[in-house]
Amino acid sequence: MSIRDEIVENRRNRIARHGHSLGVHIPAQRNVPLVPFGQKPFLIAEVKRRSPSRGGIAPDVDPVEQVKLYRTHGVRNVSVLTEEDYFEGSLDDLLAVKTACPDLAILRKDFILDPEDIDVSFRAGADAVLLIAAILPDERLVMLAREAERYGLSVLLEVHDEADVAKARRIAPPLVGINARNLETFTIDPAAPLKLRRLIGWPARLVYESGIFSREDALVALSAGFSGLLVGEAVMRNPALGGELIDAFDWSGNDFWGKLYLREKGDGRPLVKVCGITNLEDAQAALDEGADVLGFVLADSPRHVTAAQLERFQRIDALKVGVVVAGHEAVIDSDIACLLERGIIHAVQFHGEEEPEYCCKAAFPYYKAIRAGTEADVQRIDHYRSVRVLVDAFQEGQPGGTGTVVAADLIEHARAKKPLWLAGGIGPGNVGEIISRFCPELIDASSRLERKPGKKDPKALRAFFKEIERASALS
Secondary structure, X not given: OOHHHXXXXXXXXXXXXXXXXXXXXXXXXXXXXXXXXXXXXXXEEEEOOEEOOOEEOXXXXXXXXXXXXXXXXXXXXXXXXXXXXXXXXOHHHHHHHHHHOOOOXXXXXXXXXXXXXXXXXXXXXXXXXXXXXXXXXHHHHXXXXXXXXXXXXXXXXXXXXXXXXXXXXXXXXXXXXXXXXXOOOOOEOOOHHHHHHHHOOOOOEEEEEOOOOOHHHHHHHHHOOOOXXXXXXXXXXXXXXXXXXHHHOOOOOOOHXXXXXXXXXXXXXXXXXXXXXXXXXXXXXXXXXXXXXXXXXXXXXXXXXXXXXXXXXXXXXXXXXXXXXXXXXXXXXXXXXXXXXXXXXOEEEEOOOOOHHHXXXXXXXXXXXXXXXXXXXXXXXXXXXXXXXXXXXXXXOEOOOOOOOOOHHHXXXXXXXXXXEEEOOOOOOOHHHHHHHHOOOEEEEOHHHEEEOOEEOHHHHHHHHHHHHHHHHHX
């Protein structure tokens, strides 16, 4: 039994013993105003004492004082967990918070199962309820959504996969939460909501749930088209973070991560980045064969292009990444920053010794590449907050483009940490085996697709993509 199913079963048993009020005195009538949920800026700060994945977070917190702190930092929407056994919440918390802060919009977050839960939520002061598609049969989900509407409550309908979206489609709710956390394993993949959002085919405001611990995480979600953020543990530990996250709503820039995952077909084929592009002919050839991303080396390299030369690629309709090698503080040239700001490149690949705390400040969107020569190198993946970390081969004195292959045992360790982005000596002749053996999410190829450094070989490109298609069809 998964953790999610265990929680649901436990809640059913509690309801059988104590009723839907769970032993809490709920007013016979609602005594507080109904406030529209989803006020801008659409940050939902949560009251959460503990979770199954993280254990105790703030077991002794006063929920009212916590919410008042949120309000001082500009928060207008609050989520109150009321599940007792795994999250140490209570309907008493909901009653207390809404009574003390009637101007705020309050979401009741629980594993809601029955129409009686909607009635209790309304009388206890909730302005909105969370409905989790994965735990509700189709007809029950429709019924609960309609019941909430009858009471005037907003519904945040949470989905985790394609099956959940199919259920939600019948309702076409105006608020959809996409959870980065797998509720069966309680692990987080920050890209999961970005992948699933493309399936929401009706007008809706999307809320990114779980995995937001910093302004950088917020920027990933907001740049990908999410209207709202639901944040729990991070603001429980640091309420002032709410203000920083609200500031992120004012950011404007390009949607690299969202556009990248719109290109994922879900057919077993990895995303493909062709790097070391220096001329328009090679760029178009790579795109014609099926490249998803073009890489341009802005660092010292035989494949180096200048910022001025990149202007020529502005009209190429493709995701473009600038590869830089910076120092520990990730300082990049102003002309590279200008390329990013103008959308001539869509992201920066940091390929040097940049430290995690400086990367997002220097450039966003970005991702980090590490050179893996030892197990200690692979462990560095955990230090970076970027959605993905590219694993390249280590060769002394050369940051990349060496044609060296990453050792198989290091690849295995890397893909146990995050979905695998792999570079290093990939080309026709080995890409098929790499796909079948390691199932990378993205492969990055350069030197083995060349006639000479900086000039691609059309035959190698064609053979490379044909091998990818064959291997993907079998995977």
